[in-house]
Amino acid sequence: MDYKGRVWKFGDNIDTDVIFPSQYMLLPTIEEMKVHTFEPLVANFHEKVRPGDMILGGENFGGGSSREQAPSVLKAVGITCIIAKSFARIFYRNAINIGLLAIVCNCYDEVHEGDVLSVDLAWQIIEVEGSELRFGFKSFPPHVTQMVAAGGLIEYINGSGR
Amino acid sequence: MAMTLSEKVLARAAGKDEVTPGEIVQTEIDWIMTNDATTHVSIDIFEQKLLKQEIKHPERVIWVVDHNIPAESVETANVHRKQRIFAGKHGFNSHVGEGICHQLLVEKYVLPGQVVIGADSHTCSHGALGAFATGVGSTDLVGAIREGSLWFMVPATLKFHLTGKLREGVTTKDLILTIIGDISANGANYRAMEFSGPAVSTLSFESRLALCNLVVEAGGKNAIMEADEKVVGYLRRNRPQGATGVVLQGDQGAAYEKFFHYDLSQIAPVVACPHAVDNVSPIIAVEGREIDQVFVGSCSNGRIEDLRILGRILKGNRVHSRVRLAVSPASTRVFLQALEEGLISTFLEAGAMVLNPNCSTCWGGCQAVVGDGERLLSTGTRNFKGRSGSALAEVFLGSVYSAGAAALAGKIVNPINYLGL
Amino acid sequence: MAMTLAEKILARKALKKEVAPGELVTVAVDHTMTYDLFCPSVVEAFKEMGFKQVWNPNKIAIIFDHLVPAKNAKEVEHFKVSLAFARAQGITKVHQHDGICHQLLFEKGYSRPGDVILGTDSHTVTTGGVGAFATGIGYTEMASIWGTGEIWLKVPETLRFEIEGELAPGVSAKDLILKIIGDIGHAGATYKAMEFGGTLIGRLSVAQRLTIANMSVEAGAKAGLMAPDEKVLEHYRELGITDFPMLRPDPDAAYRSVSRYDASKLVPMVSCSPAVDNVMPLFEVAGEEVRKAFLGSCTNGRLEDIEMAASLVRGKKIHPKVEMIVTPASRTIYQQAIQSGAVAALVEAGAYVTVPACGLCSGINGGVVADGDTIISSNNRNFLGRMGGPTARVILASPASVAVSALAGKVVDPREYL
């Protein structure tokens, strides 16, 4: 499967409180929560983002709490893929579990905000539109690949016949 | 093959003779904890997406309302109600307003050798009991309550060899902050952090919980310590049947990814400066900064031992006029113990706000938050931008000694000098 | 001419020999109170009006209680603006987290018998229980008092309530005032003063008198008054305050009406959403499931309320389906309730104690009620949406009724638990 989208670039250690602040976590639904995505950093991010956009982060993207609201609101505002130098463990797992692609790739320094990337999952390649730049990334562990293919953990459980 | 303590716990739970780092194992889960910050998200996943809506072991699921209690809005109240109905329908263990989830699990549930997950990153605290405990998201939680088991990648272990003894006025909060500052916010990403060495026996059980509590701030998957007599003694005193679990030890010659050595006598008071937990600095480097609020509480430092220290500092003194001091005991049990020892009265006399047991300022979603331009010294777990209220506030994390001293001084001070320790 | 208590106070403050109902008088204000929620609005209006200095910084109390402990940064702004103004104006009667304004007006002696007290809160009527003419106003009007020290008031007609007899065990002043509000209706005393007398009032503790005065506004009253007596004197003596007159209504004063009650016949009463005058004997709703129980507020968050509840739950367990919240009305009360063992009894039974403040009664924090849930509560209002969602049901009752209902998980009569 291929993904194509415009890049929002962030720094290192983008923590879960910045992605989604505590005070909105008890709002009833993800739809009501999503308007507060990245609120401490980018005002009205949910209005500025376009479906299919991607996020590029530095080291330790998603550090901090285990709140699945963080990847869930990103998915809800239309983000399809997060590429980072490294991810915090729980965030990574949460993202994959809900079918939001989280890719570890060393393209950070050469990709800029607004660039359009194409992600080719099968061949593990990221290309920057309008340039010759190409970056590879490691495949997912086999266990994770099954889940990514199913579209997330629940879909995987539903499809497993258990 | 020789295994680390984390590997041994996971191997036992997975029914395997041995496991190695990087291996994926499916293990039974002894306790599954979910709290009011995220349970509604899990309920929606469970009810809207899961085809076969069953719960394998409802008696192993613990639902705790600790983040937004007392409810501060209609939305929150309605979310609590939705969670309550779900927990009631499925027969979960329910705890509303009794304290912070991680403290309740220590007081009532977790035993050495068990595997515990919680939809909260500070679930790693229970490593102090010799359990494998880690935080998960809402979807993993749904998978686990549905299946009774979950997959884990066996983590490689970083071993922290502890020697010496902490001097008075320095706590395991200073130690773990120092470690996080040294190895950085993702220095232990995907890794187990094991604390061992001769110094461990000098640390109280409670101070070990504080140590293990913060490993996630270095990205750690779990913390782990061998359960010794102090842990077993605590369990004998506090659990109805005196159950003490399965006490496991790491093998001689087990493979560790990396060794670190800390001489506890060399640890000095430190604070984590805004806006990252690994932005650690000796407290003397930030001395003199004025403080608007001090918070003592949280799953990190809201236990009786912490309240006793605060009580000694506040006894006979008044909180500085500039400072709001908020104190939140970690649980009802802690509150009652503090009440009996006269600590709650001491706090009230000194001018503190005594909050009901809950996550409070550390979480910032419900009560006792800070405003624009304010500065907070907190014994809590995180100092991210906006974490404890305004995104324009500064949050410093420190020990209860540092917090108590700042509450009296109205500014950050070195507690050792200020308190004459 | 013979005068009611309200008329006597207003005449004295207007420097007149006598006043009559309907007359407009300009009076010097003895003390004002404003709190966190509205203080910034008062400050803004004060400045807009062109005032530079408050008329008397010693007669202004600024009390943080509605927003304590603050739930968001916006609320903290209220503290900051209020503190900055107080500092600039030399106002020292500032309480940041010492309890509910009305309790502190009484506890700290800011409101004394015979005083005219204005507060930016409708329950300012509370200290009528010690014989002050105390009433609520809006923040714009408070700004003008801060500037001038005076206010015009229309002398109200007075409704007299003569209450004889003794309350049965398990029945309290809260049941009495609920009964009266039910009888005269939510607007039964609009623009009027309610004056309470008779042998029962003398027997009641000062705390219970404050409860009655507190809720007089729920019948629309401008003030709810009782003549001070030795018990009241004793409280002020302990504070070192003796310079106030012991005013009493004249025996032949002209009342709009006089109502008589035999307190010994009173049973536990409740008031059910959506109106405070929707009052009935508790047995009418007995057995109704409750999910929350709230003990607190300027109505019933005082020491004897907490001790009454503690005596009923001591050694027992709150029903597992019930969340019981105890919010002492002040720091001092919290400390006293610890000393007396009441806090331990309540918490051991399964309740939790929050910071002394308005808490749930304000609806801003403190345990807001979900749609579809029912709460039994010791506070003063049960309006639609005040303490929870539009379909949350609020049953107002006495501290004793709240405590036993929390044990049972449903509304029950406290007399069965004595």
Add this chain to the structure above:
Amino acid sequence: MENNLTGNAWKFGNNIDTDIIMPSQYLSWPLEESYRLAFEPLRKGFADLVTPGDVIVAGSNFGSGSSREQAAQAIFRMGIRAVIANSYARIFYRNALNIGLYAIECPEAEAIIEEGNRVKIDLDRGVLLNLSTAREASFGPFPQNLRKIMEAGGLVEYMKKRNHQEAR
């Protein structure tokens, strides 16, 4: 003082309390945000329906409950110029006039005005005229001391003028 007000009527019942007009949850919000949520428990989105100049016609005990001036302020901010009710809770009445919102006590109004009717208020003569049905009702004059405040445009303006004069 303006002598006439004309606007369309919005009808409410008895005992419209201050928690309905301005729920506690929004009291710490700036008025510019909170007024949009006025009457939320009863009529969500009411502020969006109001056209400047409209009037509220209600039953007895309008504005009962708390002293929150935001209740009167929010009604005024959304463009309502006058409330006509059988009776008022006293603090609301005082607050309304202090900020320049006409609070008119007229027990007959409820019977002669339906929602959506166009209403003319003649303040000098103390007469309400339902322009849609040509029915009339009268109301009493405001107390003298309040007229001074209302003529100044509210208590803030009144005090401003007074302080300004004193300064000269």
